Amino acid sequence: MAMYLDNDLEFMLEGYIDMLEFDDDEDDNDPFEVIDQQQERYDFDFEGGDDMGRQRSDTTASEARNGKDIQGIPWERLSFTRDQYREMRLKQYKNYENLFQSRVQLEKECKQVEKGSGFYDFQYNTRHVKSSIVHFQLRNLLWATTKHDVYMMQNYSVMHWSSLRQRSKEVLNVAGQIAPTKRSRGSSVQPVSRVQVSTMAVKDNLMVAGGFQGELICKYLNQPGVVFSTKVTNDENAITNAVEIYQTSNGSTHLMTANNDCLVRAFDTENFTLLSQFPFSWSVNSTSVSPNGKLLAVLGDSVDCLIADSKSGKVIGNLKGHLDYSFASAWHPDGHILATGNQDTTCRLWDVRNLSESFAVLKGRMGAIRGVKFSADGRFMAMAEPADFVHIHDARADYCKAQEIDLFGEIAGMSFSPDTEAFFVSTADRTYGSLLEFSRRHHYQYTDCFL
Structure with missing residues (x-):
C-alpha cells in the first residue's frame, strides 16, 4: 500500500482530491474555506465544549426537515448551490489507483441498483467530535457498541461519544508513553509512545488499536489504563x-x-500471546474471519482476494475479478457471503460455496470502496467511499435497492449499532468534520398501533 502522512495527523496526497474552485468575483479560494471564513463571524468556539457553540454547530432531525443542511453548511450564503457543488465534485474528483487498467468491461458487470430507498433516517450531526485520518487508504476508525455509544479516533485520542448525553469523553490518549500496568504471562509486552493510530476495532468491551509503526494497543473499556501494548514488527514498512x-x-x-x-x-x-502468523506475498490490507471462525479472508496489494483456513493459514480459495488493490472485507452473518471492497470503485459479493466468480458487483459514485459492513441481522450491507458517499444495500432485495447517504468530506469510518437500530458515519473534513447519526426506519402495520 502507498504511504502518506503529514505532521498534524491528517493525510495529504497531492492531486488525490481537488477541492473545487468556482468562478466567483469575491473569492476564488476553496469554497469550504469561504464557508469557514463566513461562519467564523458568528459561530461560538465549540471545540472547548461550550454548549451554546456546540448546539449552534450541530444539526437535529427537526432542523434538517425544516431545510437545514445536515452538516450545517450554509449553502444559502454562497454563490453556488449544493447541487452545483455536487455536480462539479463528481466531475473533478480524482480516485486514487495503484493499477491503471481499462474499466469498460467492469462497468458492464455492475448490478443495476435502484437508489432512493430510506432504510435509515437522519437523526443528529455533531461537530463536537471530529475524526482524524493518518493514512488515506485506511478508514476503519469508527465503532458503535450500542445505538447510543460510539468510539472514534480524534488526533491522538480515542474518544467516546454518547448520543444520549450528547457529550464526548477521552478514553485513551496515545500521545505519550503507553505501557500496561500488569504483564501477562507469555505475552511480548513493549511500551509504545506517540502512536499514530491507523486502524481500530471495538467489541465486547475490548478496544484494539493498530499503529503506523506496527504498534498494537489493547484496552478494556471498563478498566483504567491498557492491558497490552507492543510492536508486532520492527519492519521499516510496518x-x-x-x-x-x-x-x-x-x-x-x-x-x-x-x-x-x-x-x-x-x-x-486472555494473555495476549502470539498464537500464529501467516506469511503472504504482498502487504495485507484487510482480514476478516467468517462467523463460524473457520475461514479467513485475506486482501491486500493484489488483484486477487484469498480465502484461507483460519487455523493454519493455508489458502483454499482465490477470488478473481477485482482490478486493483483491496482494503475492506466483511462476512454476512450467515457465513456464506463475503463482501470485498476495492480501489477499482467496486464491492464484489462472493458465495463461498461457489468461488468461481462473484455473484454481484456493486459500484460507488466517485471513488474506491474503503469500508464494508453488514448489519448484525444480515438485512443491510453498507459500503463507504473515501469521501462523500455511503451506500446501504438491502440484502433481502438481492442488493438491488439501496439508500445513498450524500455528504461532503473524507469518510473516516462507518458503523451499524449491534442492534441495527442506529448507523453512524464520521467525516474528517478540516472545517466540517463531524459525526452523523441515523436511526433505522420501521414500517409497522396499521394494526400495530392498537397493540
Missing part, C-alpha cells in the same frame, strides 16, 4: 492496516492484525 476481534470455532476470543510486512498475526485475548 503499518498495521487492520485489526479484528473475532470468535474462533471453539468459542474463544482472538484478535488478528494485518500488516504491511506481509504477515497476518493471531493473538489470544
Whole structure:
C-alpha cells in the first residue's frame, strides 16, 4: 500500500482530491474555506465544549426537515448551490489507483441498483467530535457498541461519544508513553509512545488499536489504563492496516492484525500471546474471519482476494475479478457471503460455496470502496467511499435497492449499532468534520398501533 502522512495527523496526497474552485468575483479560494471564513463571524468556539457553540454547530432531525443542511453548511450564503457543488465534485474528483487498467468491461458487470430507498433516517450531526485520518487508504476508525455509544479516533485520542448525553469523553490518549500496568504471562509486552493510530476495532468491551509503526494497543473499556501494548514488527514498512476481534470455532476470543510486512498475526485475548502468523506475498490490507471462525479472508496489494483456513493459514480459495488493490472485507452473518471492497470503485459479493466468480458487483459514485459492513441481522450491507458517499444495500432485495447517504468530506469510518437500530458515519473534513447519526426506519402495520 502507498504511504502518506503529514505532521498534524491528517493525510495529504497531492492531486488525490481537488477541492473545487468556482468562478466567483469575491473569492476564488476553496469554497469550504469561504464557508469557514463566513461562519467564523458568528459561530461560538465549540471545540472547548461550550454548549451554546456546540448546539449552534450541530444539526437535529427537526432542523434538517425544516431545510437545514445536515452538516450545517450554509449553502444559502454562497454563490453556488449544493447541487452545483455536487455536480462539479463528481466531475473533478480524482480516485486514487495503484493499477491503471481499462474499466469498460467492469462497468458492464455492475448490478443495476435502484437508489432512493430510506432504510435509515437522519437523526443528529455533531461537530463536537471530529475524526482524524493518518493514512488515506485506511478508514476503519469508527465503532458503535450500542445505538447510543460510539468510539472514534480524534488526533491522538480515542474518544467516546454518547448520543444520549450528547457529550464526548477521552478514553485513551496515545500521545505519550503507553505501557500496561500488569504483564501477562507469555505475552511480548513493549511500551509504545506517540502512536499514530491507523486502524481500530471495538467489541465486547475490548478496544484494539493498530499503529503506523506496527504498534498494537489493547484496552478494556471498563478498566483504567491498557492491558497490552507492543510492536508486532520492527519492519521499516510496518503499518498495521487492520485489526479484528473475532470468535474462533471453539468459542474463544482472538484478535488478528494485518500488516504491511506481509504477515497476518493471531493473538489470544486472555494473555495476549502470539498464537500464529501467516506469511503472504504482498502487504495485507484487510482480514476478516467468517462467523463460524473457520475461514479467513485475506486482501491486500493484489488483484486477487484469498480465502484461507483460519487455523493454519493455508489458502483454499482465490477470488478473481477485482482490478486493483483491496482494503475492506466483511462476512454476512450467515457465513456464506463475503463482501470485498476495492480501489477499482467496486464491492464484489462472493458465495463461498461457489468461488468461481462473484455473484454481484456493486459500484460507488466517485471513488474506491474503503469500508464494508453488514448489519448484525444480515438485512443491510453498507459500503463507504473515501469521501462523500455511503451506500446501504438491502440484502433481502438481492442488493438491488439501496439508500445513498450524500455528504461532503473524507469518510473516516462507518458503523451499524449491534442492534441495527442506529448507523453512524464520521467525516474528517478540516472545517466540517463531524459525526452523523441515523436511526433505522420501521414500517409497522396499521394494526400495530392498537397493540
